[in-house]
Amino acid sequence: MIKKLRWKFITITMIIVTILLVSIFVTLYYSTKTGYRQRSMDALHTALKEDFPANNPPPPRREETPVLIADVGTDGTVTITKNRLADTDSSDAGALISLVNEKRKPAGILEEQHLRYLRGNKSPDGRIRYVFSDIYAEQNSLRRQIVYSAVIGFCAFAAFFLFSFFLSGWAVKPVERAWEQQRQFVADASHELKTPLTVILSNAGIMSQPDVVPDEANRLRIERIRAEAERMKQLVESLLTLARSDSGNASAAFRPLDFSFVVNSSIMTFEPLIFEMGKRISYEVDNNIRISGDEKKLRQLADILLDNACKYSLEGGLITVGLTASSGRGAVLSVANEGKALTEHEIKQLFHRFYRADPSRSDVAGYGLGLSIAESIVKEHGGEIRVESEEKGVNRFTVVLPIGDLIEK
Template sequence: MIRKLRWKFVGIMMTIITIFLVLILTTLYYSAQLNYRSQSMDTLHSAIKEVKEASSGNPPPPAPRSGPPLPAREASPILVADVKTDGSISIVKNRIFSVDNSELEMLIALADQQEGSSGTMKDRHLRFLCDKKRPGGAVRYAFVDIYAEQNSLYWQAIHSVIIGGCAFGAFFIFSVLLSKWAVKPVETAWKRQQQFVADASHELKTPLTVILSNANMLVHTPDIPSGRNHQRIEHIQAEAIRMKQLLESLLTLAKSDSGEQPWEHSRISLSFIVNSSILSFEPVAFDMGKYISSQVEDSIEMDGDEKKLRQLTDILLDNACKYSAEGSTILVSLSRSGPKEALLSVSNEGCPLSEDEMQHIFLRFYRADPSRGGIPGYGLGLSIARSIASEHGARIDVTTDGVKRNYFSVRIPVRLPNTLG
């Protein structure tokens, strides 16, 4: 329980940290991308403006500024070309590379294929701007080389992944260490609670045993006449037996939680265990006016604790007998659901479980239907069944058809059938 709580704490911490890391690194990347794009677009606008003013004979006045001079825009890799109304192309400015008319025509054609007056040609490492407001109907195209921009963004993405991975690993180690400190009070309280339950169960078993022994003696004592006194003694005996069963269940859960419950590991026949449990409960079900129908596949073997698995099967059958409708049939099946997995299913007719009941039915002391208060039990059986299933690496689930039948299924890891002679 504490281990699950620690890993849940680590999972929550890492989810929050991952979201923050992704947001920060993604924001930095897109901020750099927008900054590069803004710079290149400024370069394109400046190139078209400078060429336009230079061709009109009015060079732009130098802008007053303080501080060190900025780098000259002419150093930017720019190509500016005009397309006249007759289709002829003339290069106005070229600071990228030597280009012939066919290559320039192809670049202009690619620019015309894109929507809007600007765009990017990623495969050619170019960004363009189109100025269609030229005298005489001419169109001016400006291209800027963005290879350095793309290269910078590529390496920023690589560095972001590396930094994010290192930060994730560092925060993971920190979260694991922090989780141990964070759950320490819960762990201490949990251990004290389990110790109290175990000690109380042990301490109460002795007086209950004495009460049961004396009640049995009184029942068979001829000095006490049959009648109301005899009935009172039988009531004491019955309630003492119920209390003893409750203490044994609490002790079983306490040992399971603390990991101190003995584990008798051996190769066992799951088919034999299920059949034995069915044979034991058939007369019980018959006395209650109910029937058990079974379909058990032979030779299903596994490594596990025979007593605990028998207890698991008994709990499911006992639960089905208690909560099934009178005159109904309890269905029990055991079969292979995979090469290394067996499926044990126990179903009974009755009031269909709701979604909320199915989520809480394996909790301790939970009773699905308040009207079932007259049915003996404390709501611990299914909790013990889940604990036993977990110890054997199995998974127990409950489903319903929503009409009249509820299904309890246990998926158990088993051995492959022995094919050797």
Template structure:
């Protein structure tokens, strides 16, 4: 883009320079032809200078001249006679006049005078095939060159501005292009660090308990029933974590596909209510199920069940007292929601609640079995079905997670 601007700017300057000089040469030639015609009509052969078409501005640089000078140089014996001394001793130029006389044709020339460069046009005035004089018109090149210099400065300024804008736009576009990559790399780095931390915790507990058993090989295994149960529990937690990590890895790679079919979401919700009722009762909670019949969607039954499990498991695990409500409504699409009377979520945590490994408060820690991956998976399942998942919550008032799915 910068190169294009430079080429365009150079083309503009060159075009204007050529046209300005061509116009100046045309005016010199026309004025010389007019002077020659007047000379032939009047028969005047005296060297003279037109007085009304020249001025010198003393306030400016002494080279600043405007208008056209016109001279008539007599010819005698086949040679140009020099004019009498004038205000400008370098003009008219006898050598340029002699060259035009020798060529018997008008000729342009650029000469250097005390006042700077001037453009000349010398034209022989012919009578009956014989030259009687050479008409010479001259104009200072100051104004043309000054105008072109100013144009060049203006174009250079515009070009420099264009380069600055191009560079700024380039940096801005590069920033916009690289920002998502940087964010993705940062998310990957955090994901790897968090996953390593979560894997280290159960592995450390398993190793510690195994070393305890190894230090006392002579004791009966029955004395270490609690230790063995801890190893089994941590192994289960480790298995769930690995499964969740593999799920998210496949999601990132785009390799996790849905098996779409007609799904009776009412039946799926009713089955989830039956499965979680004993868990809720064991924790002293009431599980309410408000399920509309005949709600069907097009989706993956296993993934939709997994989504419901994630929401119900979180609600039962983090609610200390009260009730958990599973609600399904139909109509224009389906809305599956899980509400609890738990501690709620502070407003500053809500925008991040679906991020990987994010935990809103210490109450939602891995000590209770959570890794902060379930809601990230739930969001992917909802969005993969063309829906969305939302949360409304306030500290001390519980939380409601709602999944909106399109109709078949």
């Protein structure tokens, strides 16, 4: 949980940093682009008015942008008034004017020629003026700005990532300390409760004998004490299992094993119980699927999923178990049951401790810890577990575990 909280902190920080960096660089880019365009258009408008009779001629200004001025007479003759474009000959003016006329816009850009153009209105003598400005340097400058922004952005992103990584460790320390204290308390309390519970069960077992307590009513009371102590012992063992998993000190004896045998053994154990409950089971388990893991814990995983399916399936409902091997995915164990369809909210909460998807069904035994233990076992084996619910009420738990070599059949 602490790792998830820390990475969530880092993710939020980096999203904010990314938005800020992108906003800054985009703003700089478009402000620079707007400045270049404005200077270029000023040069074009100034060139458009050159040598034109007017009552208020524009004031002289220093020419900053190379321009080409071409006038087209009424007979289509092209006259070059000024040419300051380094790579454009006067003979190219006709072709440029044709490209401008094809665009049918009074102002725009000729991308391939790296030119910005402006077409004026007809003068009193019928001429039309076309002016062109060189924007090659402008385009190069904008491209360099994009590259520099990308490099600076990447370096800034990396620096902020390192900063947020170390900052997150400092920020979650109080939470980590509280979580560790809580985990230690649960582990210590669970461990300390095991001994008195064992003593209670042992003495209750002795006292339930007819020769020790002849009165049947008292023996019944003792049996109830023993039953409740047994339930409490199961709860304590479940809490202790989760506490060990949280601390990373769970003792798992990993070795190559036949996962098919483990699943089949669990099915054989639950099959009579399922029939007694008036429900049905169908299973299809591929043979000789080898994985590396703790056999005891994997058996517990299969038992938890089958027990959950038994508890929450409808009367007469079908429980389906499948185990297949896939080279791309691994060993895939699925347990499905016909029951009440789960909502999206319930699916998200399902693996939380002490959560019961249907609180109204108080007659269902359990504490809401089984699926939490199943999830911890799956994570310990490097796998994943997910839940799917169909509208028809079929709830399916799917476990994917890394697969070992398949035994030749």
